[in-house]
Amino acid sequence: MNIILLGPPGAGKGTQARRLVDARNMVQLSTGDMLRAAQSSGTEIGKKVAGVMARGELVTDEIVIGLIEEQFSTVKADGFIFDGFPRTLAQADALGHLLARAGQKLDAVIEMKVDDEALVARVTGRSTCANCGEVYHDVTKPQPADGKCSNCGSTEFTHRPDDNEESFRTRLLAYYRDTSPLIGYYYAKGQHVAVDGMAEIDAVAAAIRDILDKS
Numbered sequence: 021m022n023i024i025l026l027g028p029p030g031a032g033k034g035t036q037a038r039r040l041v042d043a044r045n046m047v048q049l050s051t052g053d054m055l056r057a058a059q060s061s062g063t064e065i066g067k068k069v070a071g072v073m074a075r076g077e078l079v080t081d082e083i084v085i086g087l088i089e090e091q092f093s094t095v096k097a098d099g100f101i102f103d104g105f106p107r108t109l110a111q112a113d114a115l116g117h118l119l120a121r122a123g124q125k126l127d128a129v130i131e132m133k134v135d136d137e138a139l140v141a142r143v144t145g146r147s148t149c150a151n152c153g154e155v156y157h158d159v160t161k162p163q164p165a166d167g168k169c170s171n172c173g174s175t176e177f178t179h180r181p182d183d184n185e186e187s188f189r190t191r192l193l194a195y196y197r198d199t200s201p202l203i204g205y206y207y208a209k210g211q212h213v214a215v216d217g218m219a220e221i222d223a224v225a226a227a228i229r230d231i232l233d234k235s
């Protein structure tokens with residue numbers, strides 16, 4: 021089973037993808053995580069994309085398609101959760117070809133709908149466990165009082181440099197300009213389903229579970 025989680029920055033795609041990884045034998049392919057890893061390890065790609073990502077702009081299709089192709093061909097799984105990819109129509113076409121070449125298909129494209137104003141608040145209060153990637157939020161999911169990640173016990177947390185209001189506005193603009201056309205693209209293919217991303221994390225997870233059970 022292969023699915024796409026589609027939604028603006030802060031919609032909860034990463035959080036829900038992690039839930040699915042734990043619940044089903046699926047692998048999360050997050051181009052954002054791959055690009056951040058490339059930056060941390062100082063690769064050529066990492067150096068090339070640092071400024072673009074900090075500003076909240078989109079990295080080139082060529083780079084992200086290359087990263088997805090590499091992971092798709094090397095990682096073995098019962099299914100993939102595409103998180104933050106595709107973000108442009110060119111990327112959507114490339115993914116379609118990649119799956120077709122492998123004799124696979126997309127089972128669902130799940131759009132997570134969240135109000136713009138809620139997104140700003142979500143993104144600016146966000147922090148992440150440096151070890152396992154568990155996501156926290158100052159208001160809705162504060163870091164545990166003992167300072168240890170509830171998932172892995174690590175005491176190190178990071179704040180994404182692009183999770184500030186200015187970069188967020190650029191990311192939201194990129195979403196509406198370049199990524200939201202994918203809603204119509206997948207709707208026309210009969211693959212689009214929407215969930216209320218404003219609901220509690222568990223309720224969103226339940227809605228996604230229902231969709232996957234019916235797919």
Ligand code: AMP
Nearest residue numbers: 051052073076077078079084104105107
């Ligand atoms: P994310 O973690 O998905 O919010 O992505 C963080 C940043 O990485 C984005 O703001 C872009 O700069 C870059 N990025 C991630 N995925 C893509 C993609 N599919 N296409 C272009 N840029 C991407």
